[in-house]
Amino acid sequence: MMQKPLSKEEQEWVEETLEAMSLRELIGQTMQDHAGRLPFKGDDEAALRRYLEQYPVGSFFIGGEVIQKAAGKAEDYRDWAGLLQGISRFPLLFSGDLEFGAGSAVRSLTAFPPLLALAAADDEALAYEYGKYTALEGRAAGFTWALAPGTDLLLNWMNPVITTRCLGDDAGRAARLSAAVMRGMQEHGLAACAKHFPGDGVDYRDQHIITTVNSLSEEEWFSTYGQVAGEMISQGIMSYMTGHIALPWIEDGAGGAGSGPVPATVSERITTGLLRERLGFDGVVLSDALDMGGFLSWGDYTQRIIDCFNCGTDVLLWPGVRYFAVMEQAVEDGRVSRERLKASVRRILELKARLGVHAACAGGEDTRAQPLLDDKLPPDLDRQVRQFSRELAGRCITLVRNRTGQLPLNPQEVRRVLVIMMNKVTEGRRYERMNLFVEQLKARGLEVDILDEFEPLTTLRKWEQSGVRWDAAFAPYFLPLHGMMNTARPVGEAAKAIWAMQHAETVRPIGISFATPYLLQDIPFLDTLVNAYSLHEDTVELTVKALFGEIPFQGSSPVKAEI
Template identity: 35%
Template sequence: MKISDMTLLEKILQTVVIKVDKDNFVSDKIGAAFFFGEIITEADEMGLDAARKTLAEYIDNADIPILITSDFENGCGSMLKGLTPLPYLMSLGAADSEKLAYNYGKATALEARSVGANWSFSPVCDLNINKRNPLVNVRGLTDDVNLAIKLLPQVIKGMQDNGLAACAKHFPGDGLDYRDQHIVTTNNTLSFDEWKKKSGKVFEEVIKSGVYSVMSGHITLPSYQKEIFDNGMKLPATLSHELIENLLKKEMGFDGVVVTDALGMGGFNGWYKTMDISQIESFKAGCDMMLWPSENYVKNMTEAIENGYIPMSRLDDAVTRILSMKEKMGLFKKDNHAITLSEKDREFVKNTQKNVAEKSVTLMRDDADIFPLTTEKYKKIAVIPITHHIPAFDEGKLLADLLGEKGFDVQYLKDGIKKTETDGYDLILYALFSRPFRPIGFLDFHSTEAQKVAISLQTAVDKTAVVSFGSPYFMNQYFERAKTFVNAYSMLSPSVKAFVSAATGETEFSSFSPVEV
């Protein structure tokens, strides 16, 4: 398709990423549609057949091939029930396998394509350098730039080789601040020399690997930015010409699509008087596609182009990048509908899930010599879940049930244990469940779960083990004195099963931690 043949309206519509509305197709020339949830929500209840039908309508009605996208950060099952959730990306870091990294991307691509999706807002390329960062944590692969540049390009290759465009996020790099860009603008606080060696190096390498798109974060990079906003502060990347046009596109040579993070987030809004103004400024700054713009966006963009506030060259550059990505994906030449997975494909996805989970369970220490668990040594086990994400109690129950199936006498003590009750058990197993945005806020334990932590190591230390199905930093944040600690990184069923297999000696623990704890 030639950009010279497009009307102004067609060009502007290509820069829009809307939310899928199964009852209302917005336009036949829209650039992209995002379906179901977000990283902050649970998987959609819509069945797979209904999902395929809805997305097929978008594809059929699109006059210009449409991008269908979602947050497939850890496989597709977190966005659409009935598909397969993969252990969180930090599990892949713990597995430390380029082959598994490629398979992780491929498995994601196969299931995404099975419902008609062709673009994923992943992988997360942020280095989780700040242990207190509430948003990256297990969503990120590692805090080690060398491990990141070893595995992330393989994830991207696995996705893009199999028809799913990847999106590296969140430029210029989250994971340094202790705050959350959903709430406030955050900062990448590295000196520019350090940024080039760390966050910048990761983005440099994934750009070299051929990633089709990059997501700009509501994050500043003060060490690079010279421009001062009228409140005396530096603008986030989504509003910064310096960071997007100068650094990312010109200096780093990225010629793909730059999409904003969600425009409704607290880190984006408030810099200008209204969101309507902010999104025009974002486009002017160099972002090519707007994620969930307001209903006035098209009208306001039209006015901004017609009155010269945004030059036509900026719009043509954005549309050229978008159409080029669609050309690379072959969307103008091939059927863009959902593919049918073979039994071999389905088996591959399930095996990838199992392999990543099993190869990532990390035995951090076992000074009490508790593992492997045997029914001769540990006849009666207390399993105590600690979490402030209510649905995770189901995974805690699964842990207890799986141990029960192995022949142990297991009591699932959802409300915790009293110090006077510990003598009645041969093993006390604390299971910690967490992940970013479950719920919103810091990952710290508080209220009733904090009380469970408080008594956890006051008695029976030698027969107490702790496993974290979430933040790896709990080991020294709360359980510094625990003699036995395991990191499993992911509060999903496959990771719970993998822990039980390793704990009972059926599989081996990993000894590699992808982050410094």
């Protein structure tokens, strides 16, 4: 399929706009700014006007980051995008981390179970709807560009970055489902962005902290990540994000300072040679965030920025406004060619034309967006989105191990339960959202005892010795991705919980992971494990129903959970 050609009118708009731009405006098109980091209050129209005159950027990132939390209201984002669109001389794109639905970036919209949950359901029709409803809600809130879907593969169980943000460990499944998500987005007015090329999930380290390495051989890479990329490109993906990830089989040169791996974000061999030329990608290449540790170690600011652009990147994500001066100087002294700059801007303008943002009305209003009512889509559509989210929640819950037939529990026989909380890392780092699970148990009228302190380690044994018995015991686990824990595994107090529960002699805990699918690596003695993939509200409710046999477990593990 590749990307559909532009109409004659769209093509003319691209060329006329390109020719009308000054050097500074051309440079601005290749920078994506962060709306949350502007040096003034975001609704100050006069300040916005002055800012865009001085720094005529081509796109803004809005909404919460995946590494933080969903933020704000849909109407606020939409109004803000409209305000900027009206001020800017050239049409803007607005991107966001819409990885798990628009609600993963905007609190008032619908958050979906994560991609790994979609992989557990393994249904292309659901994947298409995942993209479609993300697009309908996202575009209504002012977004035109999703920095999603994740097309990485979970090939190393210790990877701390993509645990639930990917479609599992099988390239065929990931290719099928991510292509369906992408079609759902792009057929409903939202550009998709496959990430993170050349592929995260092989290393056990985090490129927010250092440059990581995809250590597969050329043959292994093409049969895994290359297969997924080939499918996304053939189906017409509009953009690709490169990661701060090295690929030694193609680029074994030393790092910028003479040592270390070469990230894709500065590698011409990876970005141009592999992605563009060998795989045939002709859309927009966006770098991952340039404030990440995996990029910062590559030379000084000027060096790494110029290398990032020259390797084949079209849009640099959050380079900061000094980008303008560096690029102006680089064009002037010949380190960056004007032709290469214009080639990138042409691709960016073509993306804008495909999304129809060049045709926004004079007031900046997006005529292709759904209306918002009370900060949501119109009632019928809103109901469809929320029903979809709940359906996926019910379809993903996976019974990974049930060695002694503990599940389903008999509601008539279970009156008193123990919950061993694995949601605390250190003092002050306790993830209270796990209380959703406890509340569901209490709502059934159960007596719930909670163990959430593990000093002394023998507390559970002492409770047993005092004669306390439970009809069932649960060991729920949660750790958010990107809590800068540099791991997805139980650490700190959660690790101590694993030690503590082994002191008991009458307790056989039912493990429930609301995060990593690999809990059996750290708690191999569990006879029973349920993977639920997230603390998504519907998922938690339906997980409890499945534990008590009221609905079946429908998911199948998207990774080899027992390695």
